[in-house]
Amino acid sequence: MGDPTLATTEATPDARRRDPERTREDILTVATAEFAAEGYTGARIDDIAARTRTTKRMIYYYFGSKEGLYLAVMENAYTGIRTLERELDIEGLGPVDALRALAEHTYDHHTSHPNFVRLVAIENVHRAEHITRSAVIHELNSTAIDTLERILKLGVEAGLFRADVDALDAHMMISSYAIFHVANRYTFRALFGRDLLDDERHEHYRALAGDAIVAALTDVRQTGT
Amino acid sequence: MGDPTLATTEATPDARRRDPERTREDILTVATAEFAAEGYTGARIDDIAARTRTTKRMIYYYFGSKEGLYLAVMENAYTGIRTLERELDIEGLGPVDALRALAEHTYDHHTSHPNFVRLVAIENVHRAEHITRSAVIHELNSTAIDTLERILKLGVEAGLFRADVDALDAHMMISSYAIFHVANRYTFRALFGRDLLDDERHEHYRALAGDAIVAALTDVRQTGT
Amino acid sequence: MGDPTLATTEATPDARRRDPERTREDILTVATAEFAAEGYTGARIDDIAARTRTTKRMIYYYFGSKEGLYLAVMENAYTGIRTLERELDIEGLGPVDALRALAEHTYDHHTSHPNFVRLVAIENVHRAEHITRSAVIHELNSTAIDTLERILKLGVEAGLFRADVDALDAHMMISSYAIFHVANRYTFRALFGRDLLDDERHEHYRALAGDAIVAALTDVRQTGT
Amino acid sequence: MGDPTLATTEATPDARRRDPERTREDILTVATAEFAAEGYTGARIDDIAARTRTTKRMIYYYFGSKEGLYLAVMENAYTGIRTLERELDIEGLGPVDALRALAEHTYDHHTSHPNFVRLVAIENVHRAEHITRSAVIHELNSTAIDTLERILKLGVEAGLFRADVDALDAHMMISSYAIFHVANRYTFRALFGRDLLDDERHEHYRALAGDAIVAALTDVRQTGT
DNA sequence: CATGAATGAGCCTTCATTCAT
DNA sequence: TATGAATGAAGGCTCATTCAT
Numbered sequence: 042m043g044d045p046t047l048a049t050t051e052a053t054p055d056a057r058r059r060d061p062e063r064t065r066e067d068i069l070t071v072a073t074a075e076f077a078a079e080g081y082t083g084a085r086i087d088d089i090a091a092r093t094r095t096t097k098r099m100i101y102y103y104f105g106s107k108e109g110l111y112l113a114v115m116e117n118a119y120t121g122i123r124t125l126e127r128e129l130d131i132e133g134l135g136p137v138d139a140l141r142a143l144a145e146h147t148y149d150h151h152t153s154h155p156n157f158v159r160l161v162a163i164e165n166v167h168r169a170e171h172i173t174r175s176a177v178i179h180e181l182n183s184t185a186i187d188t189l190e191r192i193l194k195l196g197v198e199a200g201l202f203r204a205d206v207d208a209l210d211a212h213m214m215i216s217s218y219a220i221f222h223v224a225n226r227y228t229f230r231a232l233f234g235r236d237l238l239d240d241e242r243h244e245h246y247r248a249l250a251g252d253a254i255v256a257a258l259t260d261v262r263q264t265g266t
Numbered sequence: 267m268g269d270p271t272l273a274t275t276e277a278t279p280d281a282r283r284r285d286p287e288r289t290r291e292d293i294l295t296v297a298t299a300e301f302a303a304e305g306y307t308g309a310r311i312d313d314i315a316a317r318t319r320t321t322k323r324m325i326y327y328y329f330g331s332k333e334g335l336y337l338a339v340m341e342n343a344y345t346g347i348r349t350l351e352r353e354l355d356i357e358g359l360g361p362v363d364a365l366r367a368l369a370e371h372t373y374d375h376h377t378s379h380p381n382f383v384r385l386v387a388i389e390n391v392h393r394a395e396h397i398t399r400s401a402v403i404h405e406l407n408s409t410a411i412d413t414l415e416r417i418l419k420l421g422v423e424a425g426l427f428r429a430d431v432d433a434l435d436a437h438m439m440i441s442s443y444a445i446f447h448v449a450n451r452y453t454f455r456a457l458f459g460r461d462l463l464d465d466e467r468h469e470h471y472r473a474l475a476g477d478a479i480v481a482a483l484t485d486v487r488q489t490g491t
Numbered sequence: 492m493g494d495p496t497l498a499t500t501e502a503t504p505d506a507r508r509r510d511p512e513r514t515r516e517d518i519l520t521v522a523t524a525e526f527a528a529e530g531y532t533g534a535r536i537d538d539i540a541a542r543t544r545t546t547k548r549m550i551y552y553y554f555g556s557k558e559g560l561y562l563a564v565m566e567n568a569y570t571g572i573r574t575l576e577r578e579l580d581i582e583g584l585g586p587v588d589a590l591r592a593l594a595e596h597t598y599d600h601h602t603s604h605p606n607f608v609r610l611v612a613i614e615n616v617h618r619a620e621h622i623t624r625s626a627v628i629h630e631l632n633s634t635a636i637d638t639l640e641r642i643l644k645l646g647v648e649a650g651l652f653r654a655d656v657d658a659l660d661a662h663m664m665i666s667s668y669a670i671f672h673v674a675n676r677y678t679f680r681a682l683f684g685r686d687l688l689d690d691e692r693h694e695h696y697r698a699l700a701g702d703a704i705v706a707a708l709t710d711v712r713q714t715g716t
Numbered sequence: 717m718g719d720p721t722l723a724t725t726e727a728t729p730d731a732r733r734r735d736p737e738r739t740r741e742d743i744l745t746v747a748t749a750e751f752a753a754e755g756y757t758g759a760r761i762d763d764i765a766a767r768t769r770t771t772k773r774m775i776y777y778y779f780g781s782k783e784g785l786y787l788a789v790m791e792n793a794y795t796g797i798r799t800l801e802r803e804l805d806i807e808g809l810g811p812v813d814a815l816r817a818l819a820e821h822t823y824d825h826h827t828s829h830p831n832f833v834r835l836v837a838i839e840n841v842h843r844a845e846h847i848t849r850s851a852v853i854h855e856l857n858s859t860a861i862d863t864l865e866r867i868l869k870l871g872v873e874a875g876l877f878r879a880d881v882d883a884l885d886a887h888m889m890i891s892s893y894a895i896f897h898v899a900n901r902y903t904f905r906a907l908f909g910r911d912l913l914d915d916e917r918h919e920h921y922r923a924l925a926g927d928a929i930v931a932a933l934t935d936v937r938q939t940g941t
Numbered sequence: 942c943a944t945g946a947a948t949g950a951g952c953c954t955t956c957a958t959t960c961a962t
Numbered sequence: 963t964a965t966g967a968a969t970g971a972a973g974g975c976t977c978a979t980t981c982a983t
Contacts (some may be wrong), residue, residue, distance in 0.1 A: 079307075080307060085976095097979090099942085102942080166391065167305075172453065214474075217442045218439065221438060226390070227390045231397050233434055246435075312951085320969095324967085324969085530755060532754075535973070549946085549947065549948085552947075616841065619903045663896060663904070667892045667896030675836065675840055678844045703928070706934065707928040707932060762956080770964080944982100944983085946982085948977105951976085952976075956973095961966095962967100
């Protein structure tokens with residue numbers, strides 16, 4: 042719901058035929074859910090087709106192959122997140138507050154879009170061989186990186202931030218924290234009995250996401266000790 | 267070879283028969299590499315057998331099924347990391363230095379045992395359904411958590427650390443950073459062109475692992491600003 | 492050929508594709524022969540497929556599994572015999588002649604449909620676990636039982652038949668005689684050197700089938716001694 | 717119990733080794749139960765070995781192969797029934813009573829030795845190919861046939877029995893009735909809801925066994941009508 | 942556009958049997 | 963005599979994909 046791109050939505054009851062765009066989107070929605078749930082190898086074309094209001098033949102008509110469908114799912118997912126990234130508004134905020142806002146926004150996004158995080162994990166299991174070949178994904182420019190660069194530049198110039206941690210490093214730190222909560226949720230719970238996505242802990246972990254990145258980037262030499 | 271548990275080793279050339287322990291380990295070694303490389307569903311029993319000095323039949327003789335083999339691989343992997351955790355020596359270190367040492371040790375371990383990290387990612391794709399059923403894994407107590415608890419206690423009592431971040435939270439932060447480097451290496455490189463496991467950056471990221479967790483746990487109210 | 496349901500027919504030479512009904516029946520015919528010849532466990536899906544004009548894959552497409560195929564064979568066989576049962580015409584016959592006609596008809600049917608008898612024997616080896624689950628077979632009403640009930644009622648009312656042998660008992664006696672000739676033919680021949688299905692003895696055994704059941708049901712108290 | 721030859725007995729607790737005869741019998745007992753329960757193809761050497769106090773290797777040592785074991789089971793079973801046949805005492809009985817006693821004895825035997833009946837059914841599924849090759853079974857002379865010949869001779873001479881039904885025919889009729897109760901018990905129950913081996917009906921069916929064969933052999937021309 | 946039918950390659954698993962000790 | 967380890971052949975089943983209508 043909320044995210045028409047990734048959520049597992051049911052096919053509209055009335056089988057509206059003769060609407061190619063709708064058919065395509067229907068397949069994509071179902072396939073996203075299936076690939077995110079079962080992995081690339083584990084996903085079944087038959088299962089996807091069964092949950093669609095069209096047939097298996099249409100999947101091949103629109104996407105050519107299982108890999109083609111998977112790639113379309115990945116491109117769709119990455120396009121979605123890039124769009125959401127742009128929604129973040131940090132105008133008028135100082136570097137520290139902006140950084141914190143970015144981290145919290147990322148945390149919110151990832152925890153509310155588990156399928157995206159799962160797809161990324163799955164793609165990594167396959168050594169990113171699919172998205173590496175995708176022109177679409179390469180053309181997507183990460184707003185997050187651009188934003189981070191500006192924030193870091195301001196912060197360093199103000200003597201607040203370390204100068205030896207660049208935007209990609211910061212992005213890595215922010216992402217790793219947020220992704221872990223979704224990607225490693227199950228083994229973490231199995232081993233330690235704690236559900237990282239428990240609603241009760243959401244605020245705590247959200248705030249910690251901001252605190253941690255701000256603390257990590259703060260130039261300790263400035264504060265003295 | 268460094269880690270006989272996880273590395274992909276070739277079968278010993280001379281097919282020494284009648285050595286069940288060797289046969290079992292041989293299968294386990296090859297299977298670990300295969301599952302880590304291809305995922306649970308993607309792994310092929312035939313391929314595993316082919317790279318072993320025994321036959322496919324023996325896999326079923328010793329492990330019963332594909333799932334049984336996979337579970338044995340996971341149990342072996344987790345047992346291995348728990349053993350390595352115990353190697354960390356932080357005797358005589360203060361809480362800050364101990365925390366930093368633990369983070370760097372974790373970073374070193376994960377980046378030098380990519381198969382372990384990949385297996386954990388794969389198990390999460392399957393919602394940890396296998397290890398949840400494993401008695402062996404449930405019985406493994408994490409030394410890391412115990413160690414962290416002691417460190418945090420000392421740090422909090424000394425007024426150095428935040429009191430609202432417990433050992434599991436700290437473990438989550440340390441792990442997420444280290445795991446991300448291995449688990450998300452491929453998509454990160456595909457998207458941003460940077461290899462997180464590049465030797466040239468190893469020291470930088472290793473140090474950052476320590477800095478980040480120390481900074482995150484440090485009670486900022488103490489230092490003022 | 493006489494019985495398209497049970498006989499082992501060869502696949503039609505010209506592989507006419509796109510005729511699902513034909514494909515299904517082709518598989519069923521071959522499978523009936525295979526299961527009757529080799530038993531449930533002994534039957535080989537590969538062998539069945541090889542004697543079909545389709546492939547092994549199609550067997551699973553239509554019947555789902557070996558057990559599904561076997562069940563379809565059993566349902567088809569029982570449906571066939573029920574149909575043949577209805578062909579018996581005993582209109583206008585008195586109870587004694589009707590009973591004799593029914594016994595002879597059963598004897599003829601079973602000896603001319605050995606595969607049906609063999610399938611029943613095989614199903615009993617498996618404790619009828621398959622047909623017990625079959626809704627189709629449960630819905631089949633036995634005309635033979637209904638007919639027998641009417642015959643017995645008339646015979647008893649006329650003081651000709653014993654009143655303590657009901658239709659199921661009579662059916663059991665008639666069936667046991669006829670089935671034995673087919674089901675135990677081989678051990679009987681091996682032990683005593685006599686082929687119960689020898690053409691030369693057919694008339695003798697056919698008449699005996701009628702004589703025996705009539706004699707068994709006749710109320711001896713009536714005839715005195 | 718009752719019949720040490722066919723019943724499924726547990727291995728004696730104390731693993732008395734170095735007793736070849738005991739080992740052989742142990743295997744035979746377990747194998748009889750397994751083959752009777754699962755059929756020739758369905759029986760598993762591993763399962764038999766597991767329920768024995770010896771190992772799989774011993775089965776091959778004593779019986780050579782699965783078929784050898786099966787044959788030994790069959791020979792043992794047939795030897796057992798021949799022995800029991802001889803227990804019947806009809807001295808001093810007239811032909812009618814002797815015939816009735818024989819039929820009832822057969823009925824009692826078969827219904828109390830279901831494994832024997834099942835093995836016969838299984839052997840017939842395989843077209844008696846195994847016992848045909850057995851010298852042991854060919855050498856067994858059926859007392860029942862000899863006894864029947866004498867009975868029939870007396871009865872025919874006394875003008876009581878039909879002369880055109882010989883001992884093998886009579887044996888066939890007696891056996892078919894008794895065997896059906898055990899061999900077709902499951903399908904009969906599945907189709908008609910009646911358990912032919914129900915204790916409540918035992919006496920009825922036992923008496924009917926005698927009545928039926930006596931009636932069938934009685935020369936009706938003598939009694940007039 | 943749409944669909945049921947069909948396919949070939951390959952996957953996991955099992956079984957009777959034998960070997961080395 | 964006894965036993966755990968090992969094996970080759972085959973068996974049931976599944977999957978992505980394509981064809982004919």
